[in-house]
Amino acid sequence: MQHSLAALVLCLCCLSLLASDAAGHAGCGLGAVRHRQDEQLRKLLGPGYQHQQAPRRLQVAAGISFGSSGPPPMTRLQKLLNNSRPANMRITPVYQLEAGYMNAEQAQRLKDVLMPGAINILQQHIKVRIPSFRPIKAVRESIDQYCGDADADVVFKGQGFNGTDQVYYITALNSGSCSDNIIAYTIICHMEPFTYRPNVAAINLCPKFWALAEPAANKQVSALVHEMIHGLGFSDRMYPFLYDSSTGVQYDEVVREHDLSPAPTLSFPRLPLPLPNIAAALPRLPAAFARDRASVNNRVLDADDAAVRSAAAQGSAAAAAGGGASSGEQYNAAAEAAAFLAAAQRKVLFLVTPKLQAYARQYYGCESLPGAPADALSEGSHWRQANINHELMQPASAEDSQRKRISQFTLNFLDDTGWYVTDKTSAQELEWGRNAGCSFVLDGCSSYAASHKNQGYYCTAGQADKDVCTYDSRGIGMCSAIPGTTCFTAKADAEKPLLYCQDAGSFQRAGRGAYASSIAAVGGTVGAASSRCFHTPQQICTGSGNSSSSKEACGGDDGSAVCMETACDKGGKLLVLLRLQGSDGKRDVVKLPCSDGAVLDLPKLLPSKFKRGQITCPAAASVCPTLGCPKGCSNGYCWQGKCYCHLEFTGPGCSQSLVPSPLAGKVAQSLPGQQRG
Structure with missing residues (x-):
C-alpha cells in the first residue's frame, strides 16, 4: 500500500509596526512547533531523517515502503517528469473562520477580494510542473495528523479534494502564536506522493493582519501571497525534498552556511535591536523557566514573548531551580533565543540550487558567490534582508516602506524545487545591491561600508540621529536596524517618518514643512518627479562669502540631507539642478555635473550664490535608471x-x-x- 507522505512546516510572519505603519514579516518557525514537526517527519521517514541534509533518494534511504512491487519511487518520479505538461495552478481556499475573531465584514472582504486577488497574483507568476491527477487525500488515515489550526479531516480522513493542485485552509484564530507582532503563519501538512510537492497548507491570519494601515489592501494581499508561497515549499523543512526537474534526483546540497567577515559593530544606542522574531516563536515557559528538552519535543506549546523576556531577565538562577530529566539537560528558551540570535547575526545562509545560484551571481556581479543569501534567523525560509531588499519573501517590511516585489530570486527558487515552472517575464526588478560585488554579500555590512565610501545601503559611524538618504536617494530617513542583522540603514523610526523627495506632502504629514521650505531656500526642490536626496557634509547657506546680506538662508544641517532635482545626460552621467533666485526675483536653474561620490563645494563653484555648504553626489547608477x-x-x-x-x-x-x-x-x-x- 502506498504511504501518503505528510509533513509539517511552520512559518511565522510578523508585522513591523513602524512609524509609517508599514507592514512586513519577521522571522520564522522556531521552538516547540518545529520540534513537533521534526518528530512527525522522523515517524514518517525513519530515524535517519535530518532536515538540514538533502541526501539523494531520501525516501529510499529512510526506508519508506511504496509496496513490494512496481518501479522504485525515483523511477516513477522521472516518468512523471518526462511526461509532464506544466499547467495553470488550480488553487482551492477552504475557509474555517467561524471559530475565529473575524467579523462578517472582514470575512467577506477576505473571501471576495483579498484571497481571490492573491490567487490571481500567484497564478500570474507560477505554473505547477506536474498537476495533481488524483484527489488530494491521504491514502490511509494519517497517524497523529497535524495541520496547525485547521481541521483537515477532509484530507486525512475524508474524501479529499478533486480537481485542484493546492489547498489552503484559512483560519482566523487569536492563538498563542499570534503574540507580539505576528500577522500570520503557515503550516504545510500534506505532500503529493512521488513528487513530494506540498499540496495542503494551513494559513492562520492573526488579528494584526487587520491592523495594516491604509492603503491596507495592497499590504494584506502581499501578506497573503507571501504566506501562500511558503505553502508552496519556500520553507527550510521542505529543502530535503527538492530535486532537479531534469533528472528527478534530489540535490546533494540546498543550503550552505557562510560566516561573515568580522568587523566592529556600529553603535546606535537609541535604536536597540529587538528580539521579537525569535521570542514570539518559542514555547511558553513554566514558572521555573526551565524545561526538559525531550518534553518540548513531544508537545506543542503556546508562544509567549513576555514569558521569554521574563526568563531572560531572571537568567540562569531560574533555570537552576527548575529540575528536569535525569540527565540534567535543561531547555531554557530565553538562553536558546539569545544564543541563536547572536549566531544568526554572524552568518549568512545561501540557497545554492542551480538556477538560483546563477541568477544571484549575475545580479550581484560575483562569479564566486555560493548562491542567494537567505535569512539565518528563519533558517533559510526568507531572503536575507540586508542583501535582498524589497522582495516579497524577505522577513520584514522594507525599511523605506516601498512595496514588496516578486523577483527572479523567488521565481528561480520555485523553479529549482522541481515542482513549478515560473514566468520570468512577469518578475519585478530589484535595485538593492545590484552589481555591488562579492563583498556586499560575503562581508559584514560594516566591512562593506568601510571599504566602499560612496555606498548608500548601510549607515556609517556618526550618522545616528541624523537625516540620512535612503539607498536609492528617493527619500530621507533615520538610521535603524535591518531585521535579523546588525546592519543599519535609512528608514522611518518612531519619531521621524520617512520623507520622500518626490512627495511634498510627506514633509507636511510629518510636521516638517519648515524643513521643506529651508531646502527650497537653498536651491533644492521637494515634490518634483526628479527630486533626489543629497547628503550635506556641511550645512548650505546662500549669500556671498563677502556679504552679510539679510537675505541669507540656510538648509540642511552638517551631516544631514536635502532634496534637489536631478537629470542624466545621454552618457548616463548625473547632473544636479539648483533652482536659485536671480536678480529678477525668478528662480534660475543652474546645472552642475555630479560624479559618483564627489563632494561639491558650493561656494567654490558658485561664489556669488553661496556662503557655505557642500553636497555629496549619489551614484548615477542608483538615480538614472529611475528617471x-x-x-x-x-x-x-x-x-x-x-x-x-x-x-x-x-x-x-x-x-x-x-x-x-x-x-x-x-x-x-x-x-x-x-x-x-
Whole structure:
C-alpha cells in the first residue's frame, strides 16, 4: 500500500509596526512547533531523517515502503517528469473562520477580494510542473495528523479534494502564536506522493493582519501571497525534498552556511535591536523557566514573548531551580533565543540550487558567490534582508516602506524545487545591491561600508540621529536596524517618518514643512518627479562669502540631507539642478555635473550664490535608471526606462488590477514616493 507522505512546516510572519505603519514579516518557525514537526517527519521517514541534509533518494534511504512491487519511487518520479505538461495552478481556499475573531465584514472582504486577488497574483507568476491527477487525500488515515489550526479531516480522513493542485485552509484564530507582532503563519501538512510537492497548507491570519494601515489592501494581499508561497515549499523543512526537474534526483546540497567577515559593530544606542522574531516563536515557559528538552519535543506549546523576556531577565538562577530529566539537560528558551540570535547575526545562509545560484551571481556581479543569501534567523525560509531588499519573501517590511516585489530570486527558487515552472517575464526588478560585488554579500555590512565610501545601503559611524538618504536617494530617513542583522540603514523610526523627495506632502504629514521650505531656500526642490536626496557634509547657506546680506538662508544641517532635482545626460552621467533666485526675483536653474561620490563645494563653484555648504553626489547608477519612465506608470515603478507593475497590477501601463473590485481602486493608491516616472 502506498504511504501518503505528510509533513509539517511552520512559518511565522510578523508585522513591523513602524512609524509609517508599514507592514512586513519577521522571522520564522522556531521552538516547540518545529520540534513537533521534526518528530512527525522522523515517524514518517525513519530515524535517519535530518532536515538540514538533502541526501539523494531520501525516501529510499529512510526506508519508506511504496509496496513490494512496481518501479522504485525515483523511477516513477522521472516518468512523471518526462511526461509532464506544466499547467495553470488550480488553487482551492477552504475557509474555517467561524471559530475565529473575524467579523462578517472582514470575512467577506477576505473571501471576495483579498484571497481571490492573491490567487490571481500567484497564478500570474507560477505554473505547477506536474498537476495533481488524483484527489488530494491521504491514502490511509494519517497517524497523529497535524495541520496547525485547521481541521483537515477532509484530507486525512475524508474524501479529499478533486480537481485542484493546492489547498489552503484559512483560519482566523487569536492563538498563542499570534503574540507580539505576528500577522500570520503557515503550516504545510500534506505532500503529493512521488513528487513530494506540498499540496495542503494551513494559513492562520492573526488579528494584526487587520491592523495594516491604509492603503491596507495592497499590504494584506502581499501578506497573503507571501504566506501562500511558503505553502508552496519556500520553507527550510521542505529543502530535503527538492530535486532537479531534469533528472528527478534530489540535490546533494540546498543550503550552505557562510560566516561573515568580522568587523566592529556600529553603535546606535537609541535604536536597540529587538528580539521579537525569535521570542514570539518559542514555547511558553513554566514558572521555573526551565524545561526538559525531550518534553518540548513531544508537545506543542503556546508562544509567549513576555514569558521569554521574563526568563531572560531572571537568567540562569531560574533555570537552576527548575529540575528536569535525569540527565540534567535543561531547555531554557530565553538562553536558546539569545544564543541563536547572536549566531544568526554572524552568518549568512545561501540557497545554492542551480538556477538560483546563477541568477544571484549575475545580479550581484560575483562569479564566486555560493548562491542567494537567505535569512539565518528563519533558517533559510526568507531572503536575507540586508542583501535582498524589497522582495516579497524577505522577513520584514522594507525599511523605506516601498512595496514588496516578486523577483527572479523567488521565481528561480520555485523553479529549482522541481515542482513549478515560473514566468520570468512577469518578475519585478530589484535595485538593492545590484552589481555591488562579492563583498556586499560575503562581508559584514560594516566591512562593506568601510571599504566602499560612496555606498548608500548601510549607515556609517556618526550618522545616528541624523537625516540620512535612503539607498536609492528617493527619500530621507533615520538610521535603524535591518531585521535579523546588525546592519543599519535609512528608514522611518518612531519619531521621524520617512520623507520622500518626490512627495511634498510627506514633509507636511510629518510636521516638517519648515524643513521643506529651508531646502527650497537653498536651491533644492521637494515634490518634483526628479527630486533626489543629497547628503550635506556641511550645512548650505546662500549669500556671498563677502556679504552679510539679510537675505541669507540656510538648509540642511552638517551631516544631514536635502532634496534637489536631478537629470542624466545621454552618457548616463548625473547632473544636479539648483533652482536659485536671480536678480529678477525668478528662480534660475543652474546645472552642475555630479560624479559618483564627489563632494561639491558650493561656494567654490558658485561664489556669488553661496556662503557655505557642500553636497555629496549619489551614484548615477542608483538615480538614472529611475528617471525617464513612460507616462501611465502610476501603478508601477520605473527602472531603466521601463514600467514594472506593482504586485497587484498587470497589463499595458499597469492598468489592470488583479484584485477584484470593490477594493481595486483602493489598491491603486500608491504609498508616498511610489508613483515614479
